[in-house]
Amino acid sequence: MKSSLHHPTNESVTATHTVGTEAPALHSDTRRIVVHTEPAYTVHIEHGLLATVGHHMRALAVTGHPVIITDTHVGPLYADSLVSSLQAADYEPLVYTLPAGEESKSPEQLLHILNFLADHCITRRDVLIALGGGVVGDITGFAAATYMRGIAYVQIPTSLLAMVDSSVGGKTAVNLPAGKNLWGAFKQPRAVFCDPDVLHTLPREEFIGGCGEVVKYTFLDNPALLGLLTKEPLTPQSSHLTDVIAQCVAAKARIVAADETEQGQRQLLNLGHTLAHGLEKYSHYTMPHGYAVAIGIALMAHLGFTHYGLPAEEYRQLIELLRAHHLPVTTEVPLDYLLEAARHDKKSHGLDVTIIVPTSHGHSERITVPHATLAEQLTASLSNV
Ligand SMILES: NC(=O)c1ccc[n+]([C@@H]2O[C@H](COP(=O)([O-])OP(=O)(O)OC[C@H]3O[C@@H](n4cnc5c(N)ncnc54)[C@H](O)[C@@H]3O)[C@@H](O)[C@H]2O)c1
Ligand SMILES: O=C(O)C(=O)C[C@@H](O)[C@H](O)[C@H](O)COP(=O)(O)O
Ligand SMILES: [Zn+2]
Numbered sequence: 380m381k382s383s384l385h386h387p388t389n390e391s392v393t394a395t396h397t398v399g400t401e402a403p404a405l406h407s408d409t410r411r412i413v414v415h416t417e418p419a420y421t422v423h424i425e426h427g428l429l430a431t432v433g434h435h436m437r438a439l440a441v442t443g444h445p446v447i448i449t450d451t452h453v454g455p456l457y458a459d460s461l462v463s464s465l466q467a468a469d470y471e472p473l474v475y476t477l478p479a480g481e482e483s484k485s486p487e488q489l490l491h492i493l494n495f496l497a498d499h500c501i502t503r504r505d506v507l508i509a510l511g512g513g514v515v516g517d518i519t520g521f522a523a524a525t526y527m528r529g530i531a532y533v534q535i536p537t538s539l540l541a542m543v544d545s546s547v548g549g550k551t552a553v554n555l556p557a558g559k560n561l562w563g564a565f566k567q568p569r570a571v572f573c574d575p576d577v578l579h580t581l582p583r584e585e586f587i588g589g590c591g592e593v594v595k596y597t598f599l600d601n602p603a604l605l606g607l608l609t610k611e612p613l614t615p616q617s618s619h620l621t622d623v624i625a626q627c628v629a630a631k632a633r634i635v636a637a638d639e640t641e642q643g644q645r646q647l648l649n650l651g652h653t654l655a656h657g658l659e660k661y662s663h664y665t666m667p668h669g670y671a672v673a674i675g676i677a678l679m680a681h682l683g684f685t686h687y688g689l690p691a692e693e694y695r696q697l698i699e700l701l702r703a704h705h706l707p708v709t710t711e712v713p714l715d716y717l718l719e720a721a722r723h724d725k726k727s728h729g730l731d732v733t734i735i736v737p738t739s740h741g742h743s744e745r746i747t748v749p750h751a752t753l754a755e756q757l758t759a760s761l762s763n764v
Contacts, residue, residue, distance in 0.1 A: 410625045414547060415636040416567045422547055422628050424621060428574035429460050432535065433468030436506075439570055441531065443505035445472040448492060448519040450479040453511040453537050456580055461510055461535065472508075473499055477515065481664035484514050484553045486562065492522045506531045506569070512538035512585070513545035513668065517560070520551030524566035534571040538581055539589025540669050543596070543627035546571045548635040548648070554664075558723040559656040565640050573628075575621055586615055588669030590704040595650050595676060596627045597700065598743045599634070605741045609696070612703040646726055646745050650735040651675030657720025661712045673706035676737075682756050683737040693740050718754050 410424040423435065436445070445465055449458050454476045465472045475495050477483045496507075509519035509532060516534050523532035534546035552563025578586070590613055597605040604626045613623055631648065638645040655671035662671075680697045683689030701708050710717075726733040733747045748756075 408621060410621070410628075412625065412628050412632055414567070414632040416549065416639050418567075420568060420570050422571040422573060422632070424542075424573045424575065424625055424628070426574065426576050426621075428572050429457060429535070429577065430464050432461060432533075432572050433464040433466070433470055435570070435572065436465070436470070436533065437468045441506050441533070441569060444499075444501065445470050445506050445508050445533075446496060446499070446501055447472055447474045447508045447510050448477065448515055448522070449474065449510040450477045450483065450512075450515050452479040453515070457510060457537065457577060461508070473501075477518070479514075481514055481554070481659070481668070484518050486553055486555070489518055489522060489553050492518065493526055496522070496526050501526070501530070503527050503530050506533060508533045508535060509546075509568075510535045510537065512536070512541045516541050516545045517550070517552050517563070520549065520566050520568065521553055521563055524551055524564035529566070531569045532566070534568045536571065536573055537577045539578060539586050539624075540592050541589075542573045542575070542578075542624050543589060544592040544631060544648075546573065547628055547631045549639070558660055558720060560725075561723065567639075573624065575624065578615055578620070581615070583615075585667065587705050588667035591651075591667075591669030591671075591673040591676070591701075591706055593623060593627055594700055594704060594706070595648075595672060596630045598650060598676070598697070598737045598741055599630060599647050600742055601626060601630050602741055604630070608704075609700060612700075641725070643745075646733055647735055647743060649726060650737075650743050651679060653721050653724045653726065653732065653734055654678055654717050656724065657717040658710060658712055660720055661716055670707055673701050673704075674708060674710050677701055677708035678710075678757065679735060679743075680737045682734070683743075685759060686756055687736050687738050687744070687746065689737050689739065693737075696740075697737060714754070714757055718750065718757070721753065722750065 408426055412422040414420055458474050462472050477488055507519050507523045509516040519532055523530050536542045536546035549565045549567035551566050552560035555561040597608055634645055634648055651672040655675035658671040658674055659666050680694050684694035698708055724732055730749050731747050732750055733745050735743050736746050737743045
């Protein structure tokens with residue numbers, strides 16, 4: 380794994396951090412985190428960045444017509460600003476708007492996007508821009524992965540969850556009736572532009588959902604982040620909000636760079652997800668992803684406590700951390716349903732499934748167990764979390 384500080388560019392960069400073990404410097408507004416995939420790309424985090432995205436895209440030599448894909452909540456708030464920014468850099472953008480919500484992460488909506496691109500004669504020289512939360516990011520990325528066998532795309536995450544997780548790493552997908560993200564591809568973006576100012580309009584429930592993924596990172600060997608959140612739960616007003624976003628992105632960038640296509644270590648980013656996908660499906664996708672992840676983490680922590688050596692005090696602290704962020708930690712969903720859903724987990728292979736389990740303070744491990752063993756262990760956990 381590489382760890383290095385990059386030289387600041389001639390833009391007003393007050394802190395620059397690349398993939399590595401060091402946390403980004405605190406109390407600085409502008410961050411550049413390089414994700415060392417092949418090719419590498421940069422996550423820009425900066426207040427007011429939406430207004431200068433066009434300039435940054437020109438600097439990256441992004442060509443052609445940008446097609447902004449957004450949703451019915453985010454589009455009315457931010458598409459005009461983005462269009463102006465692109466026009467100021469001599470781009471001629473198009474805008475395509477999806478209905479907001481997880482239901483839109485579907486093959487049907489994907490087909491609508493692809494037909495829109497074809498109807499407007501979009502070519503491989505053009506670029507898609509995902510302006511929205513994880514739903515818009517995932518479906519736009521997948522459209523970019525497959526349209527004309529692949530065109531460029533840029534991520535502009537507008538939810539906390541998309542900023543800390545979904546806009547980085549190139550997992551793109553839509554859902555199938557059988558489960559979450561079952562039709563997708565790995566496709567890294569050209570760049571990620573993250574403007575924390577847009578979080579002011581994010582509904583509280585969605586901010587809390589984003590905290591589900593933020594808490595996840597505290598159990599992936601991030602002592603600084605764990606300390607920060609334990610001391611003071613994250614809120615939209617937190618003075619360290621940008622720092623937290625940057626630390627999550629740096630953690631994800633580090634893991635993705637080491638294992639881009641999830642052959643091993645990247646599975647750690649799936650902490651909580653083996654059960655979360657089933658919880659979301661059971662709710663007909665009305666339960667926000669981050670809430671389902673929180674319950675999934677709590678259940679995995681209980682397994683860690685009962686079977687894999689997580690000390691009781693640390694288990695209790697983890698549950699407190701989730702609760703302090705107003706996240707749920709229990710579920711009434713029948714275990715059989717969750718176990719059936721877990722059979723579609725992408726970490727499942729034959730009769731076994733690899734689960735991610737917190738095993739010590741701020742640390743999780745990949746553990747492969749037979750589905751039958753998981754069923755036994757979870758029976759106890761579901762009634763005891
Ligand atoms: N690709 C990955 O690595 C990855 C990682 C984590 C999650 N995901 C996926 O991301 C999705 C969840 O993302 P999400 O929580 O962002 O959901 P989302 O995209 O549905 O956004 C949540 C809601 O907030 C609205 N919204 C977003 N930004 C806003 C803003 N600034 N102001 C006002 N409203 C705003 C959206 O319109 C939507 O109604 C799930 O499908 C999940 O599977 C993918
Ligand atoms: O980037 C990853 O790797 C993740 O697993 C991040 C997760 O937060 C995200 O929800 C991802 O989309 C889940 O992927 P899946 O492979 O379980 O569908
Ligand atoms: Zn997730």
